[in-house]
Amino acid sequence: EQAETEKSAPAKAEEKETAPPQEKKDVEAGVSLAPESREKKRVEPGRPARPPLQESEARVKASPVARRIAAELGVNLASVNGTGPEGRVTETDVRAAAKPKPEKAGVSPAPKQPTRLPLQGEGARINLSGMRKGIAERLVQSKAPVPHFYLNIDIDASPLMEARAELKSAGEDADTSKITVNDFVLKAAVMAAVRVPKVNASFDNDAIVQYADVDLGIAVAIEDGLLTPVIRAAQNKSLREIxxxxxxxxxxxxxxxMKPEEFQGGSFTVSNLGGMGIDSFSAIINPPQGFILAVGKINKMPVIDNCDQVVVGHRMSIWMSCDHRVIDGALGAVYLKELRHLLENPALLLV
Known part of the structure; x- marks a missing residue:
């Protein structure tokens, strides 16, 4: 009050005379001033002083009790709809505004970042090795942006078993005796890619890159993770060389x-878990390759032969995971048809 009654500098005298008194302005705005507002308020020990009113709040019609409750609850009076006479804000209005509003139907609150809690019975936390980090990054790069789709065939593996037994009968000292069923699969996968060259490709932004050579990747499980060494220009290799x-x-x-260049690149990959007892599975494409083959174990099962008789047969499941940007379903089916023909006629792989 003392500051308001002091005379200002001459330059501001005119302005002060023309400006209406603050009290009158408040009365015209319909603000009821409580007697204590004109006096210096005592602050009780341990109780925070009431913050000064904002201009928008000062213009709101509200009872003194409503103003006090609003200050205590941190409610902006300008945002409260008054239900009292002439729209005056009451204590009830302030308390209602302070209550948390229910969520709107169909609107989910922003998700909170999950806090990592210790797992039940957690014994150790093993930091990722450089290889595991690399595998994680590459698989996320593949599974997230690459549109996978899957095709599956069952191979009549009886001719493969017979061919394998015949090669083994040549004696352990013979080179051919070391040829395994998986070697037949690798050779067949390469030859099928030569016969259906459109699958030997990868996606590259605005183009499909078709490779001149079939660089065959082989998935190898190691202690720290997985490597895919590559047989370069595998189309020029014999079954024994592969x-x-x-x-x-x-x-x-x-x-x-291994040298880094020996497990980099590759046209496509073959992963075989049959030796570990897996019947069938689907694999994640190793980018930027166009597909990957997942080979299961050979199982004995009852089958119906050409004479409609139930006999003991051998079946092997092969899954093909394809990048749909490179390989369509029909193209993948043509490739698998060729692969089946080669595996069920293994003599073609010995040429």
């Missing part, structure tokens, strides 16, 4: 004696 290279690469991968 068998020898696959064993050499797998052995060096498990013993960590």
């Amino acid at each position: 068998s020898e290279l696959a064993k050499d690469l797998a052995n060096r991968a498990r013993n960590k004696r």
